Amino acid sequence: MTFALHRRTLLRGSLGVAGAGALGALAASGAEGAPQPGPLPDDAAIYGVPTIDPLISQRADPFITRPVGGMYYFTGSVPEYDRLVVRGATTIAGLAGAEETVIWRRPTSGTMGGHIWAPELHRIGGKWYIYFAAGDAGNVFRIRTYVMESALDDPRDPAGWTLKGQLITEWDGFTLDATSFTHRGRQYLVWAQSEPEIAVNTSLYIAEMANPWTFRTKPTRITTPTKSWEIIGYRVNEGPAVLIRNGKVFITFSASATDANYCMGLLSADASDDLLSRSSWTKHPDPIFVSDDRTQRYGPGHNSFTVAEDGETDVLVYHARDYKQIVGDPLYDPNRHTRVQKLYWHEDGTPLFGIPVGTGGPIVRLSPSGAPRSFVKHEGDVIRAAHAPRELELTQFRFVAGADGTETIQSVDQPTKFLVVSGTTVGLGATGTPVTRIAAKGGVTIRVAPGQYLQHKGGQITVAAKATVFTLS
16 A cells, blocks of 8 residues: 555544543533534554454464455464464454364374474465475474465365475475465565575575465575574574565564564565565664563564454564563473554554554554644653654553543553653653543543643643644554
8 A cells, every 4th residue: 555644543532441431521512612523433443453462372473364255364383383273253353262173283103293383374366275384203393394275265174175295495404484475466485494505594585486385486585694683592584474565565574582582573675676586675674573571572473464354454463472581492382372463654654563562452642633643752751742753662552541530641662651740741650640531623632630731832742721632543
């Protein structure tokens, strides 16, 4: 899509669920005397992505399809590394409690009798395909990539699945994490593999496909781990995921060992470039999604992308643990859980990942009226507004309902801190100032005391008798 303000973010105000009663009482005469026609969406509708955390426990390497026939389908690695599973639901949130079907189990001996890793489910040419990595019973780490096919409409039905065989790559080496995508009428595969004479564990490769299990072209290596954040524990680039937006092809990938050092990087290419040319691809110099002690989410990675039920809001799907210290080999720690959160976009068309947001309710960003691409953010403990900040996490807040009908405004990246008012100064502190959102034309005003409201002027957020209307997005 070309860059434009998302239609769900324009001219929006909201109240949290607990604040709906206050809105009903005040909507007819907001602080600026402007009636608000019709009900306003609550924060969950504005955020647009489930806040169940984790969405699915003990499922690593998560993959959620875009809706197919009104259904989302999920697959991922199970801790036992012994089977392929699929579940489906009409909503992303519904996947949390959906029944899970085992569509294939590894044999008890021989080829594919070892570790079963990182399945991905793709709809190609009217059929379903699962790409997955498997070791051998006699050598569980002799990992190769295999492909299964089903002609049935429902991928949860085990009866439809047949093994097409091994994906034969340029080198008979450690191969895993294949993902498929279509661009400009051509089907591509991106995967991770060890290449002879390159002293790393895995690099990422791309090739065009003749069919879902056969290459049309030779592979092109598009990234290899060289940066400090890619080589902690292991020299790894793996887990690619593709998102095509704003005239670009973006590929996220995961790097380093699967403990708290696991993180995500980003590649990009112009959508008009030759994707099979290594020179088309640019690696972001820094990781774009990392562990966070404040939200207690560790080792985020091996992601996929889907869209919310509106068909437009991009959703980041990933796994992470909620503790840092691991006993033994992290590969056998079972608590990499599937999590989802909203993916945002900068006005220049590049993605903003922020941080693993942790536990809590819906997340909103506040834009002062008249400055729709400016957002309220904190700089340390100082609250101000800035135009299109790249530090997404500094602009994310939650409205937390109080028993008396007021709310406090919680920082997402510093969840122990809340918006605090002292005189006319607005900052972050341990004890939040109760606020009330009041419907106004184009959004809400935020009352912090009788006759006193948050006001934006020249990037500064202060308290004054005249309120600024904020849209929530």
